[in-house]
Amino acid sequence: MNAPLPETGKTVLSAIPSGPVPVPRVVAELAGRDRVTPVWRNQLGGLTFRLEGPGGVRYAKWVAAGTPELDLPGEAERLAWAGRWAVVPRVLELGADAEGAWLVTAEAPGRSAVEPRWMADPATAAAGIGRGLRLLHDALPVAECPYDWSVERRLPRADERVAEGEGPADWSPEHRHLSLEEARARLGDPPPIDRLVVCHGDACVPNTLLHDDGTPASHVDLDSLGVADRWADLAVAAWSTEWNYGPGYDTILYAAYGVEPDAERIAYYRLLWDLT
Template identity: 35%
Template sequence: MTLRDLWRSGLLPSEWVPLEDGESDTSVYRQGDLIAKCCGPAGVEELAAERDRVAWLAGTDVPGAAVVDWLESPDGACLLTTAVPGIPGSAVPERSRGAAMVTLGRTIRQLHTLPDCPFERPLAEVIATAEDVVRRGAVNPDFLTDEWRQVPPAELLARVLAERAYVEFVEDLAVCHGDACLPNVFFDPETLEVTGLIDLGRLGVADRYSDLALATIQLHDEWSVDPGPFLTAYGLPDPDQRRLDFFRLLDPLTWG
């Protein structure tokens, strides 16, 4: 379902500009200070879950979007939110990345200290998702490193399962973004303060290392920087490398 379909059915006005699609089966559009994320019937439940998470985060001190409206028809649904100002982390210029790492670390720490989150993302469910993706042969090779592409996905999953008992034993729960990648964090281009977190469909209580693993590998791979300043600002200058490696491998197996 496109935004045009919704507009013709009277749900939305015209003159929306399509944005580049993310990894989910949704279409995203912008008009002024509004963002519209639309899906077909199969995606309504997932988009509604994201709506609830956006609304919850908007009631905290962590910056993000606000829910403006929820539009639903037999053809699908559309989530209207405010647009987060600033630029995505993927667009932060090289000269500003040091300062951005510090504010990113502080913001992720702020998120991880929020109380009373009603959403959960148990490790057992995440692993079950990975098992399903691998079983269906749906692992996206674009999410894998060059080394991992040479390994059968079932073997990658076996590596995850071999570390599961250790990770569960040392589990450290917090409110996590769930997809803490640079495009999902917006910054003020002048002050480098974080202006908001977006794409919250996976937000929930989980092991804090699930966020730290993605953030640090993104800083290394996309910005070509040592993530040390980020980890220091977060308050964890000497992280558990074993847990970082676990979640770095688990995450790309969950996106099929």
């Protein structure tokens, strides 16, 4: 998962760690005598560990100090809010010190859609992800959501990245033919809202957990959760099936969600994702 897919050239930077992972001091202290297993490394260097012992299973997410894109207090707030209507991890502890910040949650039901069980049956997994995303969008009340993930809220981050020197070489292959000016101009003309929902904010394949029969179980990594057009989630969720499973599973996800592909909105929200 941490290499370019031959069909797309897309590099997936978040992955299950494949080699030794140093355990941060605070994670070791939180674990005590529990067994510590690294289970995920995201593209910004954040680490997630499984802590397993006689008392059960917990998950500890840790980010180094000075990583502003990873807002663990914000994620803890969003988990507590979303947990009133959807199945998400329950927050157990939140803290920070000079080395980094951490968030400890209880185990949520299901297995990540990138675990070997689902990598071997991607069609069933893609359908479960689509159904799970629809259930999440239908369950979370827009009128009561205090969080915003709209285009207007996200565009300043695109401008920041351009100012920091990021450009076409850092984008997905399908966008590298665009100049900075062309890409930014396209983002300045968003399509009309299809349906406002409370979006997951990172509805990529690994963040849906599935029951053994392929039905949706829970969602994780909701640090960007907020109100936006549902295509902000849909476009990226379907895109990520290509990164993780290969081509051809996006249509399964759309069908399971209950929507026909919308080429204009898919193109827009994928470009916005790339630049933000």
